[in-house]
Amino acid sequence: MRQAGRYLPEYRAVREKTDFLTLCKTPELAAEVTIQPVDIIGVDAAIIFSDILVIPEAMGMHLEIEEGKGPVFHDPIRSEEDAKKLELIDPSEKLKYVLDAVSLTKKELNGRVPLIGFSGSPWTLLTYMVEGKGSKSFSQVKKMIYSNPALAHSILDKLAIVAGNYLSAKIEAGANAVQIFDTWGGILNRDEYLEFSLRYIEKTISLIKRKKEPVIVFSKGVHHSLKKIAASGTDVVGLDWTMNLKKVRKTIGQKVALQGNLDPTVLYAPEEKIREEVKRVLKSYGKGSGHIFNLGHGILPDIDPEKAKALVKFVKEESVKYHN
Amino acid sequence: MRQAGRYLPEYRAVREKTDFLTLCKTPELAAEVTIQPVDIIGVDAAIIFSDILVIPEAMGMHLEIEEGKGPVFHDPIRSEEDAKKLELIDPSEKLKYVLDAVSLTKKELNGRVPLIGFSGSPWTLLTYMVEGKGSKSFSQVKKMIYSNPALAHSILDKLAIVAGNYLSAKIEAGANAVQIFDTWGGILNRDEYLEFSLRYIEKTISLIKRKKEPVIVFSKGVHHSLKKIAASGTDVVGLDWTMNLKKVRKTIGQKVALQGNLDPTVLYAPEEKIREEVKRVLKSYGKGSGHIFNLGHGILPDIDPEKAKALVKFVKEESVKYHN
Numbered sequence: 001m002r003q004a005g006r007y008l009p010e011y012r013a014v015r016e017k018t019d020f021l022t023l024c025k026t027p028e029l030a031a032e033v034t035i036q037p038v039d040i041i042g043v044d045a046a047i048i049f050s051d052i053l054v055i056p057e058a059m060g061m062h063l064e065i066e067e068g069k070g071p072v073f074h075d076p077i078r079s080e081e082d083a084k085k086l087e088l089i090d091p092s093e094k095l096k097y098v099l100d101a102v103s104l105t106k107k108e109l110n111g112r113v114p115l116i117g118f119s120g121s122p123w124t125l126l127t128y129m130v131e132g133k134g135s136k137s138f139s140q141v142k143k144m145i146y147s148n149p150a151l152a153h154s155i156l157d158k159l160a161i162v163a164g165n166y167l168s169a170k171i172e173a174g175a176n177a178v179q180i181f182d183t184w185g186g187i188l189n190r191d192e193y194l195e196f197s198l199r200y201i202e203k204t205i206s207l208i209k210r211k212k213e214p215v216i217v218f219s220k221g222v223h224h225s226l227k228k229i230a231a232s233g234t235d236v237v238g239l240d241w242t243m244n245l246k247k248v249r250k251t252i253g254q255k256v257a258l259q260g261n262l263d264p265t266v267l268y269a270p271e272e273k274i275r276e277e278v279k280r281v282l283k284s285y286g287k288g289s290g291h292i293f294n295l296g297h298g299i300l301p302d303i304d305p306e307k308a309k310a311l312v313k314f315v316k317e318e319s320v321k322y323h324n
Numbered sequence: 325m326r327q328a329g330r331y332l333p334e335y336r337a338v339r340e341k342t343d344f345l346t347l348c349k350t351p352e353l354a355a356e357v358t359i360q361p362v363d364i365i366g367v368d369a370a371i372i373f374s375d376i377l378v379i380p381e382a383m384g385m386h387l388e389i390e391e392g393k394g395p396v397f398h399d400p401i402r403s404e405e406d407a408k409k410l411e412l413i414d415p416s417e418k419l420k421y422v423l424d425a426v427s428l429t430k431k432e433l434n435g436r437v438p439l440i441g442f443s444g445s446p447w448t449l450l451t452y453m454v455e456g457k458g459s460k461s462f463s464q465v466k467k468m469i470y471s472n473p474a475l476a477h478s479i480l481d482k483l484a485i486v487a488g489n490y491l492s493a494k495i496e497a498g499a500n501a502v503q504i505f506d507t508w509g510g511i512l513n514r515d516e517y518l519e520f521s522l523r524y525i526e527k528t529i530s531l532i533k534r535k536k537e538p539v540i541v542f543s544k545g546v547h548h549s550l551k552k553i554a555a556s557g558t559d560v561v562g563l564d565w566t567m568n569l570k571k572v573r574k575t576i577g578q579k580v581a582l583q584g585n586l587d588p589t590v591l592y593a594p595e596e597k598i599r600e601e602v603k604r605v606l607k608s609y610g611k612g613s614g615h616i617f618n619l620g621h622g623i624l625p626d627i628d629p630e631k632a633k634a635l636v637k638f639v640k641e642e643s644v645k646y647h648n
Contacts (some may be wrong), residue, residue: 147593187497189587225567244514265463266466266470
């Protein structure tokens with residue numbers, strides 16, 4: 001999950017000098033904020049600072065990040081006509097700035113911790129591209145899959161190709177693992193999830209050129225298709241905090257590693273409670289390898305950095321006994 | 325689920341003359357909009373037009389419904405001091421206007437269809453009371469349960485008593501069934517859900533004075549505790565559209581009836597697709613009694629009423645063969 005962000009005064013200092021998109025597009029600055037949590041919080045891996053919406057932007061959409069309101073596309077994709085404007089880009093050209101950020105970060109990390117690259121899943125990218133902004137009911141993208149599924153499929157197919165090539169390029173630039181964020185897979189019922197989300201996650205994974213670099217898939221809220229996600233070609237399945245690690249390990253833990261699943265709001269709690277919750281998550285997974293401790297979603301902007309530090313400390317202390 | 329609303333021109337005509345809260349508080353108007361979907365859409369039951377937040381308002385909080393922004397409490401409950409202001413009300417006094425609306429609606433329905441009353445679950449009411457407005461991260465209420473669980477428990481206990489008495493009074497006023505809406509149970513992990521939500525749903529149910537009137541519990545997104553919900557004392561379990569009716573029926577369908585679970589956005593689809601989805605839901609439950617066809621959440625405000633009519637027609641046509 002994203003580790004850099006507004007909760008860190010060091011990040012806010014960088015952001016005072018520049019807007020969000022310029023930060024994403026300036027490798028030196030992206031590398032700087034990517035490494036901040038490694039230095040300050042002590043996490044075991046860095047995740048490249050970027051945004052999932054750089055893909056649709058590179059494909060020709062006009063992206064604006066409005067402070068406090070989130071990302072907005074003023075030209076959402078609603079018709080075949082709109083979709084024609086989407087360019088099947090070569091990420092190594094159009095998203096070179098991300099790859100440069102990956103290379104530079106990798107160099108600056110100098111082997112201290114691994115570096116993770118990421119992409120939005122095709123479905124999650126589509127929801128933003130069609131809605132144009134955050135949504136509660138996702139009415140526009142649902143209208144598309146019900147009224148014109150062929151159009152949705154054609155865009156999703158294009159997105160899977162771009163995402164696959166993008167993640168391949170990140171690995172080539174030095175990423176040690178790549179994560180596919182499917183933030184909105186959970187708004188679909190099971191059949192729709194398989195048809196419109198998982199199918200294109202599988203296509204994305206199949207296109208990733210890699211040696212040993214693992215793939216992580218996180219479909220938030222998708223409690224009904226964990227076996228199918230585990231069979232998608234991924235190496236790791238991310239789980240939100242409503243999932244029971246113990247149960248999920250029994251079901252799919254022989255095939256894949258599990259990532260998660262602390263509720264990010266636990267970082268609002270007093271330190272004793274954070275430790276208690278860390279112990280609960282570790283105990284739930286139990287002994288042996290195959291668990292990547294993580295939050296069940298990104299760090300919230302008003303978290304006290306001291307709490308994030310405490311979390312990392314507690315995980316390091318409490319997990320020892322599970323590794324023997 | 326709420327059936328009356330902005331999607332109906334007849335509802336908008338009533339709303340032009342009055343604001344939302346006045347509509348809730350004027351039995352004649354509440355009865356009028358409650359019956360609209362029965363007349364216009366042809367549903368098999370009426371659900372009283374009201375809002376779950378009338379309970380905290382009656383307990384002393386100042387509620388404002390801001391058009392397009394939803395409900396706001398400008399005096400959220402964050403401390404023991406705040407909580408002391410909450411009055412343990414007698415709903416038959418302070419919420420008499422809802423009971424009058426129930427009696428009047430019942431009279432005007434004149435036995436045509438049953439009438440359903442509802443309450444928010446204690447946990448869902450608490451989230452609004454603590455956040456003060458809609459939230460994505462629910463940081464304030466999570467802070468409360470982590471930092472001061474005793475305070476949360478004391479308010480939840482009070483809310484369960486009021487909700488239980490409120491639903492009893494609705495039954496006395498003529499409601500044929502009562503529903504407990506737990507819209508935000510799904511933001512909790514399993515342990516927290518059992519401790520802060522289900523426990524108080526159980527208390528609410530235990531306090532409901534009733535003869536044969538069934539209780540319906542709908543904890544949106546709570547995929548992990550369906551067996552426990554089925555054992556809560558409820559007669560019906562509501563399911564959102566991410567749940568598999570067939571599987572859930574196998575697990576808990578001998579104990580309780582199931583309600584749901586069409587995605588409300590399916591009403592954006594062309595009529596053929598709506599019929600197809602109706603068939604899918606009916607087939608998933610299968611033959612025999614114990615299924616209440618419903619949406620997995622409320623009707624969205626920009627739905628075409630013709631689509632809602634078509635849905636009801638399709639359910640009536642397609643369900644016949646499952647009842648033999």
